Amino acid sequence: MKDIPATAAAVLRQWSGGARKRFGQHFLVSDGIIDRIVAAAEISPGDSVLEIGPGPGVLTAALLRAGAVVTAIELDRDCATHVAGLFPQARVVQGDATTLSLADLGVGPGWRCVSNLPYNVGTRILLRLLDQAAPLSRLVLMLQREVAERILAPPGDRKRGSLSVAVQARAQVSRVCRVSPGAFRPPPRVDSAVLLILPRPPAQVPPGLDELLRLSFASPRKTLRNNLRPAWAEDTVPRLLQAGVDPGLRPAMVDLDAWRRLAASWCSTLANRSG
DSSP: OOOOOSSHHHHHTTOOOOOOGGGTOOEEOOHHHHHHHHHHHTOOTTOEEEEEOOTTTHHHHHHHHTTOEEEEEESOHHHHHHHHHHOTTSEEEESOTTTSOTGGGTOOTTOEEEEEOOGGGHHHHHHHHHTOSSOOSEEEEEEEHHHHHHHHOOTTOTTOOHHHHHHHHHEEEEEEEEEOGGGEESOOSSOEEEEEEEEOOGGGSOTTHHHHHHHHTSSTTSOHHHHHHHHHGGGHHHHHHHTTOOTTSOGGGOOHHHHHHHHHHHHHHHHHHHO
């Protein structure tokens, strides 16, 4: 079995390719940031870890050094071949994480996901991970800082939107650290952030919530009354009041508990329509 390189620089010295724009590749080179990511993952030897987008394997090496049993999904065929050859300890799957069946890969309860996600599909992958029938135990993900701030945004924050509520309904989320462009080669044009995401049991995600959020945030500067009137007509104000929500609030002002109450009302609407 090959020795695992001890630093990001040592891993990258074995990679002869460059970063490809069409895959949104920016390779992490900061050992300090890598250490913080792995520490947040709280890996014990033998833990199963899913890594999405390993690139040339910098984070993969750190996960293996921590004792993880790594399954890596990589869209770039050259990177996938390289990582598989460099780290025979890992299982490398060449494919698209937005479409691959994670259940078929055996990903499920007890697994962690530790990844530097491609910026162009980061939110799609995150929501897919959170919607697994058998949820993962812990996610430590790097995303574009702007996206991370939207995910973290509390009620009343101008950055709060449907993504904020959708993720917070599915998980407890906190920031591990911010990451400057200088931590990557080549450096991206934006800052990044690492989030710690602890999924909630699936039963805590109200059915119909995503459709309700789509309607409610259709015009974020409008009130809930005006956004939901096309769906609830003359019942709009009574339903909002019954859920304990001020009809004059903008959607960004509504907290998670109120969204859960509204989703229950919305589900009764869907049931009546289908009946």
